[in-house]
Amino acid sequence: MGFKSFVKKVGKAIGSGLDTIINTIGEIGGRLIGLPGFIFDLFVPWPRKKLRLRILILKDENGDPLSDTRDLVVESRAAYDLARTILRREANVKLISYGNLPRVEVLDVNPPTAALEPRCRGPFIDTWGAANWFYVQWKQYSVSILLLGNGAPISAFIVREIEEGKNVGCSPGAFADHLVVSLAGLSFESNDDVDVTRVTSTTLAHEIGHSCGLNYMGFQEHSDKKNNLMFATQKERGTNLNRLQIAGLRNSRFVTYL
Ligand SMILES: [Zn+2]
DSSP states (O other): OOHHHHHHHHHHHHHHHHHHHHHHHHHHHHHHHTHHHHHHHHHOOOSOEEEEEEEEEOOOTTSOOSOSSSOHHHHHHHHHHHHHHHHHHHHOEEEEOSTTSOSEEEOOSOOOHHHHSOOOOOTTTGGGSHHHHHHHHHSOOOGGGGGTTTTOOEEEEEESOBGGGTBSEEOOGGGSSEEEEEHHHHEEEOSSOSSOOEEEOSHHHHHHHHHTTTTGGGTSSSBSOTTBTTBSOTTTOOOBOOHHHHHHHHTSTTEEOO
């Protein structure tokens, strides 16, 4: 390894490490400060709170669209709208974009394969990979970084494939302010129709749940109940959230009163 590439590697590691540290401290601090609100929300999820989200669709390594046949902007908007409906109905949380920026945007860069096909090995491990470095570079930044990420927008990257197709969405939980959804997690083909139609998936809403602390607040990654938004399998899961999940989500540092 030459000196220059060594310096570059160290720089990336410091950048990625700092991002994880800021997000982790912000998460712990935010949870402590939000404790009274959390207890209140267990009884009444009120008043309406806000959550900022931007979807950033990746192009492939050559700058070409990830799909020739599907309109990923239209599908992303549909996933966004579905997540907005679920969060508003279940948790009294309004999903909005950040500033005047569009809620869905195609990222005009040529990403590395690592970012297009992330491995999703868990927070603190994925921190050090090339995929995370790409997300840290291209995610939506805001002044909330001064508040250790309290009120930060979540950046949802649409990628080609996750864990070689074994997964359709992945969030490092609240230890980052980005998540990924694969093409297979944006929509899926319905089987019960004569004509094959694509159904908008709840995966985006589910991953937002992970980023907002679900279900680790309940000490398990996924819900056992099929009607729950935090059930693991996208085609079988419902959209319900229970009291603890609602309070946990509303107490996330990404969810704010203003
Ligand atoms: Zn999950």
